[in-house]
Amino acid sequence: MQSRTLGRTGRSVSVVGLGTWQFGGDWGPVSEQDAAAVMDASVESGVTLFDTADVYGDGRSEQLIGAWRRSNPDVPLTVTTKMGRRAEQVPSNYAAAHFREWVDRSRRNLGQDTLDLVQLHCPPTPVFEDDAVYDALDALVADGSIAAYGVSVETADQALTAIARPHVASVQVILNAFRLKPLDRVLPAAREAGVGILARVPLASGLLSGKYTTETTFSEGDHRNYNRHGEAFDQGETFSGVDFADGVQAAQAFAAALPEGVSVPQAALAWIVAQDGVTAAIPGARNPEQARSNAGAADLLDGSALDLGSLDTTVHELYDRWFRATVHDKW
Secondary structure, X not given: OOEXXXXXXXXXXXXXXXXXXXXXXXOEOOOHHHHHHHHHHHHHOOOXXXXXXXXXXXXXXXXXXXXXXXXXXXXXXXXXXXXXXXXXXXXXXXXXXXXXXXXXXXXXXXXXXXXXXXXXXXXXXXXXHOHHHHHHHHHHHHOOOEOOEEEEOOOHHHHHHHHOOOOEEEEEEEOEOOEOHHHOXXXXXXXXXXXXXXXXXXXXXXXXXXXXXXXXXXXXXXXXXXXXXXXXXXXXXXXXXXOXXXXXXXXXXXXXXXXXXXXXXXXXXXHHHOOOOOOEEOOEOOOHHHHHHHHHHHHHXXXXXXXXXXXXHXXXXXXXXXXXXXXXXXX
């Protein structure tokens, strides 16, 4: 597993991490035993980065990671969490007193005196421009509650605003074969500033798993069912905001372009990690087999089994055909 420096944190992390939204139950139920098995398999495969949030299962994801760390105290690991989405989404809630409350709760959930990296969790746009927000985050670094901070964003403009701030360590943004806008300005700006980029929703909520057809359905409690058109939160978080039927067809064309023996999700992850400026992709996994498969995407970076240049051409052609007109200008 290759490693890269996570922006201004100075930490070395694996190029494929583990996203843990699924531990909170918004992708269907995941037992404590299954979550532990996923974390075991990820680390055994070379993963050194777990990403979570205080809102995933209202803290359940953080608590499961904290319990796993207590059972594996000697495993080198960076855990990035996020805060802010448990509160009403108004700019005034992103204030120092709330930050202290939220950070202390995550510290308890994760069992860490100092959190490795805390990210503002897709807050309202004015938050990114508020000097007081960054002063409050700097104060948390100064008192040792957090080692570093970053942001998770919905839009490229939000990312660019954050990157311009001198102490923002990283930006988490949706980037995958069906969401290419970050390639235009966000990745170049992050490279120039030394800010890390975490690519979330890297498999487009499963479209790039290669398993779905237009007849595929999802359980009632799965956000791919109840938020397909943005009914509960930003539509861009579900299937990257693309039309499901179009996404299925584009994924089939993506699969058809791959050499024999290379899986769709591994190719999709390898393409992301090959982009200049990306620190890591953070796919989720609901079972050990998925976790091992995701981690194995790093093996494709040497180009021996997959022509990444040819794949890049395919990705751009598919994006221009299926998604640019409907997605590119939204986020």
